[in-house]
Amino acid sequence: MNKKILYVITRSEWGGAQKHLIDVVIGMKKKGLSPIVAVGDEGDLTRELEKNNVEFYIINNLVHQISLKQDLKAILELRNLVKKINPSIIHLHSSKAGLVGRIATKVSNYRIPVIFTAHGWGFTPGSKKINKYISLLSELLTSWMLNKVICVSKFDQELAEKYHIISKKKLTYVYNGISKDMNVDLVDIDKKREKVLFTMVARFDSQKDYLTLVKAIEKLKNNKEIYNQIQFNFVGKGPLYEEIQKEIINRKIDDVVNLLGFRNDILEIINQSDVFVLTSNYEGLPISIIEAMSLEKPLIVSDVGGVRELIDKNGFLIAKGKNEIKNIGKAIVQLTSDDRLRIEMGENSLSIFQNKFTLEQCVNNTEKIYKIYMK
Known part of the structure; x- marks a missing residue:
């Protein structure tokens, strides 16, 4: 049996x-398969x-932005790699790699x-019209x-069905998951801390809506x-980092x-x-949540994409729109003033x-799909 699985992704920069x-x-490596990764650059992933000890190749012309010249070169690079490796399955991740990879294979x-995992569709509600x-x-x-399309949420599967862009027979969903046995040194929470600490982890870009959270925090200055x-931690970098930094200073919430x-x-x-917070304009199924x-953290999260599928009495689901800032503020107030609520929601999380969301479940469900196509 050919156990080689070629994974293709555009960027090595760390993200979901x-x-x-x-x-x-x-x-998959632990299950005895032979994963090989093709990626557009070197970085965190590589x-x-x-x-x-996972074999990988750099596809130099596989870039995030649209570039006809580079895209054609990337197709040729990837085509040559496919011929060299002759994998049993090609599994594509991210929109650009998904497009280049399927053409190169054919x-x-x-x-x-060819299997494609859609980590949130480009035509999801909240994305830019041109991207849609x-x-x-x-x-x-x-x-x-494509032989199969794996969505990361029921929401994304139903969205693809709504637009009739892919045969229903090709569509399925597999929830993202993380390991129950995380190899990190998780020290006990500082019980002596006087303030309630909220943390948002996200890239500073147009998808992640840090600005709305900043405005909600500013409004709370009226409630001394x-x-x-x-106290809030904002964790991440990105093109809007300096802009958000200026907003924090100008709104005088840097304290x-x-x-x-x-x-x-x-x-x-x-x-x-x-408390964990994630305000977004659009999502697939965020691994950070x-x-x-x-x-065991209670949540304050935007009601976008598949996020709703993560919430069941374990946090506040905030609808986008005119009352968004007000509702985020209310959620912050409730979780700040009610210790028992934080504990109960954390236990539910x-x-x-x-x-539903362990890595073991994610890997096993993905392997079941592979077995359909492996010879």
């Missing part, structure tokens, strides 16, 4: 898709692959099954090249009793907001927090995680 990929790759070997049109068009034109009891930048100790930071759930 990269975290998911490395976990699945390691899981360093993790090296640590875990011009090199029509018989290799490009994403819908590309899927309509090339979905016939609560404002004096709260309660800490900008921690990019960190390698994310789980430790979340573990030391009392699942990590927080595994650490852990229970939901254990039942």
